Amino acid sequence: MIISIASGKGGTGKTTVAANLAASLDQAVTVLDCDVEEPNLHLFLHPKIHTRENVVAPIPRVDMEKCTLCKRCMEICRFNAIAVAGKTVVTFPELCHSCGGCSAICPEGAVTEMERVLGIVETGTGPVPDMGFAQGLLDVGQVMVPPVIRKVKSHIDTQGITLIDAPPGTSCPVIAAMKDTDFVILVTEPTPFGLNDLKLAVETVRMMDIPHGLIINRAGMGDDAVYAYAKEQHLPVLLEIPFDRKIAEAYSRGDLIISRSNDLKEKFQTLYHDICRLVDAQRCAP
Amino acid sequence: MKELVILSGKGGTGKTSLTAAFAGLAPSLMLCDADVDAADLHLIMSPDIQQTHDFVGGNEAVINQDLCTGCGTCKELCRFDAVSESDEKFVVDALNCEGCGVCVDLCPENAIDFPQKTCGQWFVSATRFGPMVHARLGIAEENSGRLVTLVREQARKRAREQHIELILTDGPPGIGCPVIASMGQASAVLIVTEPTVSGIHDMKRVGELAAHFKIPAMVCINKYDLNLDQTRSIEKIAKEKNIALVGQIPFDPAFTQAMIQCKTLVENDETSRASQAVRDIWHAVMASPAMKIERLM
Structure with missing residues (x-):
């Protein structure tokens, strides 16, 4: 069971949902932080990191001895990452998407590839014995986010439960994080901004055809429009987390909010069972 | 300013x-x-x-099934796992397509279109x-x-x-x-x-x-x-x-x-x-x- 939280x-x-759900489960769980631009899960779970691995992507290297300045590399590149300038070839690694087009098309074999580091992936174990942990960390100044996310996702536990903390937004990084997961929890807040962005997120998961449900965080803080929307769109509200200064303070310190109340811990356990039922129900639906 | x-x-x-x-x-x-x-x-x-x-914002590869001979070059070249083969047909998954055009330029049959995407x-x-x-x-x-x-x-x-x-x-x-x-x-x-x-x-x-x-x-x-x-x-x-x-x-x-x-x-x-x-x-x-x-x- 792979659940992404978006x-x-x-x-x-x-x-908050990813960390507290992971810590509430009484079974083995793997938690993956796929918000590689700003990974924060480690601040709440304090994992022990055991391995650290670079995420690399190929970029072109040009052998000017072999190059005949034919410009085929420049013509195939849609990202302006390689250019023939006078009697030399210039590459712009930060624009390169690592598609391999330039090396594949070069008739002289003058373009080969070398590695560029995009970020790192760390793996470890969580605060409780049965918790696996992995996170990606994009190097500051790099833009190629999806390859780092895919590398984090190589640590999915296909036998057990995996929780994926996704980045915000609706574009390629989120798609990379949610792709091939069994269920998406959409976390929102009852405010106009929360609702506007929730609608975009719902469109995204519907397009990807992944079963989904809502968690309304800071319930009571704003208005009721999000409930009306959930009802109208038949979106199950799986959990409400109250708007409570005590909860916000616990979060600010990096504490798990379930440590503040047993009631919340039980609610997170129920949440998991509800999701299991929804996934099965939707899989069984004709 | x-x-x-x-x-x-x-x-x-x-x-x-x-x-x-x-x-x-x-x-x-x-x-x-x-x-x-x-x-x-x-x-x-x-x-x-x-x-x-x-x-x-870019282009997206689309395989023209009338011209495709099923050689698989596109699938081999694609670094983004966007090309898949099912029932002897090669298709591009738009969600995965990076828009790099490598398959388009290197298809031996010129069978891949590359329309612009809004x-x-x-x-x-x-x-x-x-x-x-x-x-x-x-x-x-x-x-x-x-x-x-x-x-x-x-x-x-x-x-x-x-x-x-x-x-x-x-x-x-x-x-x-x-x-x-x-x-x-x-x-x-x-x-x-x-x-x-x-x-x-x-x-x-x-x-x-x-x-x-x-x-x-x-x-x-x-x-x-x-x-x-x-x-x-x-x-x-x-x-x-x-x-x-x-x-x-x-x-x-x-x-x-x-x-x-x-x-x-x-x-x-x-x-x-x-x-x-x-x-x-x-x-x-x-x-x-x-x-x-x-x-x-």
Whole structure:
């Protein structure tokens, strides 16, 4: 069972849900932080890191001894990452998408590839014995986010439960994080911004055809429009986390909110069972 | 002309609420919403859309089944697992296609089309505070960085034409491609953070990014009284990193109330502590050295 936790809007509580759900489960779980631009799960789970691995992507290297300046590399590159300038070839690694087009098309074999580091992936174990942990960390200044996310996702536990903390938004990084997961929890807040971005997130998961449900965080803080939307769209509200200064303070320190109440821990356990039922129900639906 | 870009690293710290409030404090400005993935500024600005343009963001490979001989070259070459084979037919998964065109150029049968994709729309609008350029990236589309670059270019062009001296840009969360696209050549960035472990962690990363691209950065703390220890940590970090701390805003339900009324924080209640704090921050930002220098744009 792979559950991703997403939201259109940032700061609605994705990481809170991922950390607290992981810590509430009485079974082995693997938690993956796929918000590789700003990974925060480790601040709440304090994992012991055991391995650290670079995420690399190929970029072109040109052998000017072999190059005949034919410009085929420049013509195939849609990202302006390689250019023939006078009697030399210039590459722009930060624009390169690592598609391999230039090396594949070069008739002289003058373009080969070398590695560029995009970020790192760390793996370890969580605060409880049966918790696996992995996170990606994009190097500051790099833009190629999806390859780092895919590398984090190589640590999915295909036998057990995996929780994926996704980045905000609706574009390629989120798609990379949610792809091939069994269920998406959409975390929102009952405010106009929360609702606007939730609608975008719902469109995204529907397009990807992944079963999904809502968690309304900071319930009571704003208005009721999100409930009306959930009802109208037949979106199950799986959990409400109350708007409570005590919860916000616990979060600010990096504490798990379930440590503040047993009631919340039980609610997270129920959440998991509800999701299992929804996934099965939807899989069994004609 | 000057441009201030509002960033945060972490989402949900109050970038858009603050941008909106600032808009009401500036005598004249051009607004730019560079959070094209999950744009919210329009909810407060109620823009009167005057122009709508398509954003053509790239191309997408489509295999012409009439010409395809099933040789599999495209599948071998594709680095993005976008080509799959089922029932002896090769097809491209649009979600995975990077738009690199390698399969298109190297197909021995020229059997792959490469149509342009409309990835979203961008708008030129009028608001009660001045003109606004904003956009909507299509669901699950790529090239958000290019759309950010485009809305900023358009905002600049129109500001120049209309002799507007200040552009205020609401930025996206994170530190990846749309964020990098939102800060290039800006006069300064204002990082909105909050006194939480995540807020601090993410502020550091976006601060490093600004330093990497040599853009002057300032920081303000929203909900500063939520955790005073963390607020002191932010003050310390800002000092170490040479980022000017331009003010702090108390935890105030007025942020949400204003949003529900589609008003800025200041319009909603100009006497609230939060409104006063926002005003002080605005004056401090505008008086900062970075915002005094004319940058060639």
